[in-house]
Amino acid sequence: MTHPYKGKVFITGAGPGDPGLLTVRAAEVISGADVLLHDALVTDEILALAAPDAELIDVGKRLSDGQDQTGRQERINTLLVEYALMGRCVVRLKAGDPFMFGRGIEEVRAVTDAGLPYEVIPGITAGIAAADLCSIPLTERYRNTAAIFCTGHTANHSSAHFRAFIDVMKAGTPLVMYMGFDTLVPILARMKAAGLPDSLGVCAVSRVSRPDQKIVYGTLSTIGGLMRESVLKLPVVFIIGEYARPEFPDGMLFPNSSIPLNHGQAS
Incomplete structure (x- = not known):
């Protein structure tokens, strides 16, 4: 045949x-x-x-x-x-x-x-998977109607595109960032300088959906230190916004498993 x-x-x-x-x-x-x-x-x-x-x-x-x-x-x-x-x-x-x-x-x-x-x-992209596995709604009725997907690593090594994103984030729109591990610190500094609050939530998800997946929750001010303590493995997806907090931390499990996720949380 x-x-x-x-x-x-x-x-x-x-x-x-x-x-x-x-x-x-x-x-x-x-x-x-x-x-x-x-x-x-x-x-x-x-x-x-x-x-x-x-x-x-x-x-x-x-x-x-x-x-x-x-x-x-x-x-x-x-x-x-x-x-x-x-x-x-x-x-x-x-x-x-x-x-x-x-x-x-x-x-x-x-x-x-x-x-x-x-x-x-089509395939399930890591940003969507990370949000779902952390029970982070990228959109929710009556609260926000959009989400931003971006990369922290551009071909020309510029972070200028974040200038436009920040204005939208001030209205409550969450941002999902790929390939931003090495550029996270200057990107967060730009966000804070532009007026986003230090307390804004940041969720870092390492090796999304895999057995060694790891989640670290923090804020614009604390996530850098928390990530250093947790030693996250690449690749890492970042979710930045009001929702990026552990609303249901006790319910987060590995996919198809009963083993609790190893996740850090800002105090």
Whole structure:
């Protein structure tokens, strides 16, 4: 029987890490892939869903490995096209959601430029997962009607975009920040200088949804010290706003487990 997806590329979201949060469609294409190009953050449990004869290629981008990230992305784009032109079913497995700070659209452009069919499969992004697992409502009826998703690490190393965010945050809109571990201190200083209160809540969630997930609660003034005490592992997602406090601390559990989360809290 001919494989129905020969020569097709799937730009696929792997979710935040827990294999139980993978979508049914994502699990389906992973199990049928001939070639699977995956991020470094995709867990072994999810990779184990691939067929025994599938070719697994780690194309994870790491800022600390000294390699040119633009060149790495071009290599990924080339591999997607080359394998699909060979008639292979190719899955590009990306942590979280493919289009949430994931360069998924660049890969779609490369595939379409080559005239190849593709499908994008959404994934649960770490920011949404972190908020849900901490029972932090990013929106709530009668209180706030929007949420901001941003990155703390930009291509030009600028934090100027936070100027616009701060005005919206003053109205009660929470901010979810990815890739802000190394830039957190100057970003919080900018927020305080712009008039956000020292007491505004900050929730840091390390390794969202994984067995070693860790949560630290604090404020604009205390979160830096609390994080140093807790020694959080990357990646870390930050939720900043009125809601980012442990409203239900006794109810927070590991996904699919009865083991309480290890979380710190500001006094």
